Amino acid sequence: MARNSTDTKGKLLDAFEILLDEHGASGATLDAVAAKAGVSKGGLLYHFGSKAELIKGSLERLSRLVDDDVESMKAAGERLHLYYLETSAEVGTSLDRSLIAATCLAPEHVEAKNALRATREAWFDVLNAHLGDPDMAMTIQLIGDGMYFNQNFGLSQDEALAHVKNVLARLGL
Numbered sequence: 001m002a003r004n005s006t007d008t009k010g011k012l013l014d015a016f017e018i019l020l021d022e023h024g025a026s027g028a029t030l031d032a033v034a035a036k037a038g039v040s041k042g043g044l045l046y047h048f049g050s051k052a053e054l055i056k057g058s059l060e061r062l063s064r065l066v067d068d069d070v071e072s073m074k075a076a077g078e079r080l081h082l083y084y085l086e087t088s089a090e091v092g093t094s095l096d097r098s099l100i101a102a103t104c105l106a107p108e109h110v111e112a113k114n115a116l117r118a119t120r121e122a123w124f125d126v127l128n129a130h131l132g133d134p135d136m137a138m139t140i141q142l143i144g145d146g147m148y149f150n151q152n153f154g155l156s157q158d159e160a161l162a163h164v165k166n167v168l169a170r171l172g173l
Contacts (some may be wrong), residue, residue: 009047011037017101059115062098067120080130088144089151
């Protein structure tokens with residue numbers, strides 16, 4: 001078991017999110033999560049007393065990661081929209097794993113669907129505040145969605161971001 005409670009909780013959430021991605025919600029059982037994290041089921045239940053608490057913990061993690069991402073976007077200054085696009089195709093990050101987990105949970109859990117909606121709204125709000133144009137903010141967000149989709153399904157084109165940047169430059173962005 002990890003040295004402290006925070007490490008163990010993180011390992012359990014990591015295991016849960018990986019199992020959701022690999023096997024869906026039905027494969028992310030408490031027994032499977034405990035085994036994947038290398039802790040006893042009792043250790044899992046000490047930190048997360050039920051699957052509902054594990055789901056809640058995963059969605060809280062997503063919220064924290066999105067808050068951190070929004071702060072990173074703001075720190076990019078005038079390049080905020082480009083930062084958003086450049087990071088839209090990142091896979092394998094903690095944020096990516098949390099987004100995939102919430103997506104796997106959303107069909108059966110309204111709180112996961114709400115967390116995904118809140119994520120999109122947070123990103124849209126910061127893009128809109130930066131660009132001052134809700135239509136352009138939505139367009140940038142949808143381009144980022146497409147880049148993320150393509151990357152996650154192995155459909156990515158190496159030059160896609162360069163094409164997007166060329167178009168944005170022509171639009172004065």
